[in-house]
Amino acid sequence: MIAGGIDGCKAGWLLIWKDQQGYQYALLDRIDDLERFAKSAAQFFIDIPIGLSSETFHRSIEVKLRKELKSRSATIFNAPCRAAVYEVDKNKAKELNKRILGKSLSEQTLNIKDKILETDRYIITSKSASIQLLESHPEICFKYLNQGQILMSKKSQKEGVKQRLDLLSxxxxxxxxxxxxxxxxTKRNQVKRDDILDALCLCLANQIGLKTQTHFITDENQVDAQGIPVKLAYAKLDIGYDGIFPQFSS
Structure with a gap:
C-alpha cells in the first residue's frame, strides 16, 4: 500500500508519498487529482477536517485536540458546518455557521473553506475504493513522533523548521x-517551508502507523450525518526509541 501525506498550500495541495521507488511529491490543483497518482491501494493522512457538523450532528473533536497540544492549541481551529462549507457567499456562510453552531467563522477557516468543500465532496462522491483519506494534524503527529513531547517552537521561525526537519530526518x-x-x-508563493514539513510529517507518520499501528483520537460524536467517521489519525513511537528505524527507510 502507498502511504502519503497531504497538506494544503497556495498552489492547491502538496502530496508526498513513498513507494518502491522512494519518496515522490506532486502539486495537485484539486483533491480529486489524487486518482492520477494512486494507481493502487493508497492511504493518505491529510490536514483537513473530515466529517462535518450539521443540524443533527455537532462535531466536537476539536476540544480533545486542543487538550493534546495544550499551549500550542491555537493550531487547532473550529471546523465549519457542512452548510457553511457549501455556501459560496462568505457572509452567508458565517451566518449559517452561527445559526447552526452558535459561532461565526474566522478568516483562517474561510480561507480553507474551499479545500474543506473539495475534500468533503470527494469523500461523499468518490467511486475509488482503493484510496483512503484520514484526517490528521501535523503538530499532533510531530508530538507523537517526538515521544509524546509537544514541539513548542514555531514553523514560521528557523528554529522551528530545524527542530522538525531534524526530528523527521x-x-x-x-x-x-x-x-x-x-x-x-517550487516557489515560496506557491509552497511554503511549513507546507513541506507538514506534508512530510503526515507521510512519515502514515508509514509508521501502517508498519506498527495507526492510532485515532475520537470523542463521543463519532459519525456525521453523511455517515463519515470523525477521527484524527496519528502514529506514535515507543518511549525507548533512541535511533533510526531501518525499516522506515525502505
Missing part, C-alpha cells in the same frame, strides 16, 4: 533530501 534520512528538492523545484 532521524526517522528517515531521505526526508531531508526530498525537503531540499521541493524547496528548489
Amino acid at each position: 532521524q526517522l528517515d534520512p531521505e526526508v531531508k533530501i526530498l525537503y531540499e528538492r521541493i524547496l528548489t523545484e
Whole structure:
C-alpha cells in the first residue's frame, strides 16, 4: 500500500508519498487529482477536517485536540458546518455557521473553506475504493513522533523548521533530501517551508502507523450525518526509541 501525506498550500495541495521507488511529491490543483497518482491501494493522512457538523450532528473533536497540544492549541481551529462549507457567499456562510453552531467563522477557516468543500465532496462522491483519506494534524503527529513531547517552537521561525526537519530526518534520512528538492523545484508563493514539513510529517507518520499501528483520537460524536467517521489519525513511537528505524527507510 502507498502511504502519503497531504497538506494544503497556495498552489492547491502538496502530496508526498513513498513507494518502491522512494519518496515522490506532486502539486495537485484539486483533491480529486489524487486518482492520477494512486494507481493502487493508497492511504493518505491529510490536514483537513473530515466529517462535518450539521443540524443533527455537532462535531466536537476539536476540544480533545486542543487538550493534546495544550499551549500550542491555537493550531487547532473550529471546523465549519457542512452548510457553511457549501455556501459560496462568505457572509452567508458565517451566518449559517452561527445559526447552526452558535459561532461565526474566522478568516483562517474561510480561507480553507474551499479545500474543506473539495475534500468533503470527494469523500461523499468518490467511486475509488482503493484510496483512503484520514484526517490528521501535523503538530499532533510531530508530538507523537517526538515521544509524546509537544514541539513548542514555531514553523514560521528557523528554529522551528530545524527542530522538525531534524526530528523527521532521524526517522528517515531521505526526508531531508526530498525537503531540499521541493524547496528548489517550487516557489515560496506557491509552497511554503511549513507546507513541506507538514506534508512530510503526515507521510512519515502514515508509514509508521501502517508498519506498527495507526492510532485515532475520537470523542463521543463519532459519525456525521453523511455517515463519515470523525477521527484524527496519528502514529506514535515507543518511549525507548533512541535511533533510526531501518525499516522506515525502505
